[in-house]
Amino acid sequence: MDDKSGTGLPASIEAAWGLRERPSKGPKPGLSLQRIVDAAVHVADTDGLAAVSMSRVAADLGAATMSLYRYVRAKDELLVLMVDTAYGKAPDAAGDDGWRPGLRRWASAELAGLRRHPWVLHVPLSGMSLVSPNQNQWLEEGLRCLRDTGLIPVEKMSTMLLVTGFVRSWATMSGDINASLLSAGTTNQQAMSSFGRALTKLTDPQQFPELHAIIAAGVFDAEDGPDDEYLFGLERILDGIEALIAKRETEEA
Amino acid sequence: MDDKSGTGLPASIEAAWGLRERPSKGPKPGLSLQRIVDAAVHVADTDGLAAVSMSRVAADLGAATMSLYRYVRAKDELLVLMVDTAYGKAPDAAGDDGWRPGLRRWASAELAGLRRHPWVLHVPLSGMSLVSPNQNQWLEEGLRCLRDTGLIPVEKMSTMLLVTGFVRSWATMSGDINASLLSAGTTNQQAMSSFGRALTKLTDPQQFPELHAIIAAGVFDAEDGPDDEYLFGLERILDGIEALIAKRETEEA
DNA sequence: CACTACTGCGTACGTTATACACAGTCCTAC
DNA sequence: GTAGGACTGTGTATAACGTACGCAGTAGTG
Numbered sequence: 001m002d003d004k005s006g007t008g009l010p011a012s013i014e015a016a017w018g019l020r021e022r023p024s025k026g027p028k029p030g031l032s033l034q035r036i037v038d039a040a041v042h043v044a045d046t047d048g049l050a051a052v053s054m055s056r057v058a059a060d061l062g063a064a065t066m067s068l069y070r071y072v073r074a075k076d077e078l079l080v081l082m083v084d085t086a087y088g089k090a091p092d093a094a095g096d097d098g099w100r101p102g103l104r105r106w107a108s109a110e111l112a113g114l115r116r117h118p119w120v121l122h123v124p125l126s127g128m129s130l131v132s133p134n135q136n137q138w139l140e141e142g143l144r145c146l147r148d149t150g151l152i153p154v155e156k157m158s159t160m161l162l163v164t165g166f167v168r169s170w171a172t173m174s175g176d177i178n179a180s181l182l183s184a185g186t187t188n189q190q191a192m193s194s195f196g197r198a199l200t201k202l203t204d205p206q207q208f209p210e211l212h213a214i215i216a217a218g219v220f221d222a223e224d225g226p227d228d229e230y231l232f233g234l235e236r237i238l239d240g241i242e243a244l245i246a247k248r249e250t251e252e253a
Numbered sequence: 254m255d256d257k258s259g260t261g262l263p264a265s266i267e268a269a270w271g272l273r274e275r276p277s278k279g280p281k282p283g284l285s286l287q288r289i290v291d292a293a294v295h296v297a298d299t300d301g302l303a304a305v306s307m308s309r310v311a312a313d314l315g316a317a318t319m320s321l322y323r324y325v326r327a328k329d330e331l332l333v334l335m336v337d338t339a340y341g342k343a344p345d346a347a348g349d350d351g352w353r354p355g356l357r358r359w360a361s362a363e364l365a366g367l368r369r370h371p372w373v374l375h376v377p378l379s380g381m382s383l384v385s386p387n388q389n390q391w392l393e394e395g396l397r398c399l400r401d402t403g404l405i406p407v408e409k410m411s412t413m414l415l416v417t418g419f420v421r422s423w424a425t426m427s428g429d430i431n432a433s434l435l436s437a438g439t440t441n442q443q444a445m446s447s448f449g450r451a452l453t454k455l456t457d458p459q460q461f462p463e464l465h466a467i468i469a470a471g472v473f474d475a476e477d478g479p480d481d482e483y484l485f486g487l488e489r490i491l492d493g494i495e496a497l498i499a500k501r502e503t504e505e506a
Numbered sequence: 507c508a509c510t511a512c513t514g515c516g517t518a519c520g521t522t523a524t525a526c527a528c529a530g531t532c533c534t535a536c
Numbered sequence: 537g538t539a540g541g542a543c544t545g546t547g548t549a550t551a552a553c554g555t556a557c558g559c560a561g562t563a564g565t566g
Contacts, residue, residue, distance in 0.1 A: 007451045017455050026543025027531040053522065064546045066524080075523065124375050125425065127433035131451055136464060143463035153470035156463075158486045161422055169418025172378065180380035198260040198384055202270050210396035210409075211389060217406035233411040240493030279512025280562040306553065317515045319555080328554065 009131060012077045016084060017133045031063060033071045037081045041117070044082065049119035052082075079123050084132035086117040094144035099245070100238055102145030107167050107234055110138070111227075114171040121172045150248035159241055166237055170230050177220070196220030262384060265330045269337060270386045284316060286324045290334045294370070297335065302372035305335075332376050337385035339370040347397035352498075353491055355398030360420050360487055363391070364480075367424040374425045403501035412494055419490055423483050430473070449473030 007014060014020045015033055022029060040057045054075060055065045072078045093106035114120055129135070142160045151159065177195050196215045205212045260267060267273045268286055275282060293310045307328060308318040325331045346359035367373055382388070395413045404412065430448050449468045458465045 007454050008447060009451055009455075014455075019455075023533095023543075025533055025541080027533095027545085029544065031545085054524085055522080066547080067545050069524070070544065122377050124377065125429065127429050127448075130426070130429065130448060131455065133455075136452070136456065136461065140461045140464045143467065147463060153467045154472050154482060155485065157467055157472050158482050158489070161426060162419060162486050162489060165418050165422025166415060168422070169414055173383070173414060176378065176380050176383060194261060195380075195383065198262055199389070201260050202262075202267075202272075202384065202386075203389065208389065208393045210400060211393045214396065214406045214410055219407045219410050229407060229411050232408065233415050236411070236415065236493040236497055237490065238493070239496045240489040240491070243492045243496065244489055276512075278510075278564055280514085280564095282513065284514085307555085308553080319516080320514050322555070323513060 009128065010073050010077050012072050012081065013128060013131065016081055029070075031061065031067060031071060033081070034085075035061065036068055036071055037078065037085050040078055040082050041085055044119040045117060049122050052079075054078075076126055077128070080126070080128045080132055083120050083123050083125075083129065084134045086120050087113055087134045087138055089134065090137040090141040093141050094147070099145045099147075099149050100242065103142065103163060103238060103241075104234065106138075106142050106145060107163055110164065110167045111171055111230065114168070114175075118171075118175050121168060121175065149245045150252055151245065155244065162237055162241075163234075166233055167230075170233060174230070193220045260384075262381065263326050263330050265325050265334065266381055266384065269334055282323075284314065284320060284324060286334070287338075288314065289321055289324055290331065290338050293331055293335050294338055297372040298370060302375050305332075305372075307331075329379055330381070333379065333381045333385055336373050336376050336378075336382065337387045339373050340366055340387045340391055342387065343390040343394040346394050347400070352398045352400075352402050353495065356395065356416060356491060356494075357487070359391075359395050359398060360416055363417060363420045364424060364483065367421070367428075371424075371428050374421060374428065402498045403505055404498065405501075408497065415490055415494075416487075419486055420483075423486060427483075446473045 011020060012033060015022075036057065039060045040052055043052050043056055043060060054068055057078075058065045058068055068078070072081075087110075091106065091109035093109060094102045095105070123129075139160060142163065143156055146156045146159060149156075177193065180195060181193055196219075199211070199220075200215055203211055264273060265286060268275075289310065292313045293305050296305050296309055296313060307321055310331075311318045311321055321331070325334075340363075344359065344362035346362060347355045348358070376382075392413060395416065396409055399409045399412060402409075430446065433448060434446055449472075452464070452473075453468055456464055
C-alpha cells in the first residue's frame with residue numbers, strides 16, 4: 001500500500017506524469033498515449049466535444065476502437081488527459097515586475113487557451129482533473145507569481161482558485177452567448193443580441209427592474225471591446241488581492 | 254418572426270417562465286412538466302446525475318419513457334429545468350444593511366444550494382442555461398444588492414459573474430476533493446488527504462517548489478473550519494468591489 | 507356526431523462505452 | 537536456440553442510452 005508509485009491514480013495519469021514507462025516485453029506498440037490524446041484533442045477542436053467518441057478517435061488513428069483501452073482505462077481518463085494537453089505547457093507568467101502583472105499574464109494565457117479549445121469548459125470534471133501534470137504546472141507558475149507577497153500558503157491557493165475561477169466563468173459565459181448568437185443565424189453585431197432580446201421578452205420590468213436596466217444599458221449588445229468586461233473583472237479581483245497583500249505587509253512591519 | 258412569444262426558446266423553457274399554458278383540447282394530461290422535473294431532481298439527489306436517464310425518470314413517475322417527450326424536446330432541456338428548480342426561489346439577500354452583507358448572504362445561499370444539489374455543478378451547461386427563470390431571479394436579487402452603489406450596469410453584471418463564478422469554483426473544488434476522499438475509503442481527517450498525498454508523490458520538489466510548500470503547509474489536510482477558505486476568498490472579492498465602489502463615489506463627488 | 511388536437515406509449519434504430527476472448531509478437535530465462 | 541509469458545491489437549457481444557415514428561385512445565369544438 002505504500003508502494004513507490006502507489007499514488008492510487010490510474011496508470012494513464014501516472015504515464016502522463018512521466019512515471020511508469022511502458023514495459024519492453026511484448027510487441028512494439030503501434031499507438032501511444034500521446035498520439036491518442038492528440039487525436040482526441042484534434043477531434044474536439046474541429047468537430048466539438050460531442051464528436052469525441054472512442055470509435056471516432058480510433059478511426060482517425062486508423063486503429064480499432066478497443067485498441068485505445070490498452071492505453072486508457074476509461075473515457076474519463078482520456079478526457080482528463082485531453083484537458084491537460086489542451087492547457088499545454090504553462091506560460092512564463094512570473095516575471096520580475098511584480099505579482100500583479102504576472103497574474104495578469106497568467107490569466108490572459110489561460111483565457112487564450114480556452115479560446116483555442118472551447119470544449120475544455122464543457123468537459124465534466126472529475127476528481128482526477130486536479131492531478132494532471134500540465135494543470136499543476138500552471139498552478140505552480142501562478143503560485144510563483146505570488147512568491148514575494150506575504151500571503152500565507154492557504155491564501156495563495158485561494159487566490160489562484162479565485163483567478164482561474166473567474167477566467168473560466170467569463171470564458172464560459174461569453175463563449176455561450178457567442179455560440180447562441182452564431183446558431184441563431186444572426187450575424188452578430190445586431191441591434192440587440194438574441195440573449196438580451198429573449199430576456200427582454202421574458203422578464204417583467206416590474207419583477208426584474210435591475211435586470212431590465214442592465215439590458216437597457218446595452219450590456220449584451222457588447223462587441224465594443226470584446227474583452228473589456230473580462231479585464232474589468234480581473235482588475236477587481238487583483239484589487240482585492242492587493243488590499244490583502246498590503247494588509248499583510250503592514251502586519252509584518 | 255416578431256411574434257409576441259417568439260423568444261426562439263424551446264417550449265418547455267417558455268412554460269417554465271409561465272408563458273404558454275397547455276392547451277385545453279386533448280385528454281387531461283396525467284403528467285406535468287413540474288412533476289417530471291421534480292422527479293428528475295429527486296433521482297439526481299439520491300443516485301447522482303449519472304442515474305438521470307429518461308427511462309429512469311419515467312419509471313419513477315410510473316409512466317413510459319417516451320411520455321416525457323410530450324413535455325420536453327430533448328434531455329438537455331430537462332437538465333436546464335432541473336438546474337433551475339434546484340436553484341429554487343431566489344433568497345431575500347438584499348437588505349438595508351448595505352451591499353456587502355447582501356452579497357454575502359447571496360453567496361452563502363448559493364453555496365448552500367450547491368451543497369444540497371451537488372450534481373448541479375456537473376450539468377453540462379448550454380446556451381439555454383442563461384435564460385431560466387429562477388436563475389434570473391437569483392441574478393436580479395444579486396443586482397438588487399448593488400442598487401445603491403454607484404456602479405455602472407456593466408460593472409454590476411461583471412460583479413455578479415465574479416461572485417457566482419467564485420462560489421461555483423469553490424464548491425466544485427471542495428466537492429471534488431471530498432468525493433475523492435470518500436471514494437478512496439479513507440474516512441477523511443487522516444494525516445494527509447489522498448489528494449495532497451498523491452501530489453506529493455507526483456511532484457518533484459525542485460520543479461514544483463511553490464506547490465510543495467503549499468502541500469507541506471497542510472492546505473489539503475483542511476477540515477479545520479470547512480468554509481474558512483471560502484469565506485476568505487469571498488471577502489477578497491468583496492474588497493475588490495468595495496475599492497471600485499469607493500472610487501466611483503469619489504468620482505461622483 | 508364528426509373533427510381535430512392532444513396525450514400516452516410500444517417499437518425500432520443508431521450510437522455509445524466497454525467486458526471478454528483470441529491471435530500474433532517480441533523480450534527473457536534457460 | 538527454445539519455451540514461456542507478457543504485452544499488443546482487435547472482433548464480437550452486451551447493455552444502456554436518446555429519441556424518431558406511428559398508432560390508439562380521449563376530450564373539447566364545430
